[in-house]
Amino acid sequence: MANRISKQDIEQFPLKPYADMRKDLQTGDLVFCSGSYFFSQAIQKFTHSVWSHVGIIYRDPTLERIFILESETMIGVRLAPLSKYLRDYHGKNRPYRGNIVIARVDAPVDQVKLNHAISFGMDELTKPYDNFEIVRIGFRILFNISRRTKDRKYICSELVYECFDHIGVPFQLNDEYVSPDDIWLDEQVRPQYRIM
DSSP, rough: OOOOOOOHHTSSEEEEEHHGGGOOOOOOOOOEEEEEEEHHHHHHHHHHHSEEEEEEEEEEEETTEEEEEEEETTTEEEEEHHHHHHHHHGGGOOOOEEEEEEEEEEESOOOHHHHHHHHHHHHHOOOOOOHHHHHHHHHHHHHHOOOOOSSSOOHHHHHHHHHHHTOOOOOOOOOSSSOOHHHHHTTTTEEEEEOO
């Protein structure tokens, strides 16, 4: 299980260049982001966490590419090359501003099941990002309102949760919403390293 950490704690994880760790990445690995963007900081504040984003690694053996299956603000559910995060995030010709940590789910799940999780997520491609969920999370925290009902929109952590839940590997939730920190703190999640 990963522990609740600070931004300074993230700096203590081993830092690996993408070229060195690329071969180590597996389908089903998790990508946790601690961004310094305005929206990232809003998520961190609402969830009392350093994490602002989470996605799932998909290693495509045919294309020999590493993708992140994620739900991105204003875009929705998509597949993005991990290399774009590290070199050309959002087409701005610069890397993601913040830290990126890779974690592995330590559960008895074979590659076939992990592929089913990714397949479930790919069936959700182009579903919209739930832009108002962060506001609703804030209200649920303030007023202790129960978990929301499912709709056809996703924030990043909801997509990751649903993909793993689909294959019988649910993450333990402690709150009335699913945040990147809920997934980070699950006993099945093992931090690996930072990437650059």
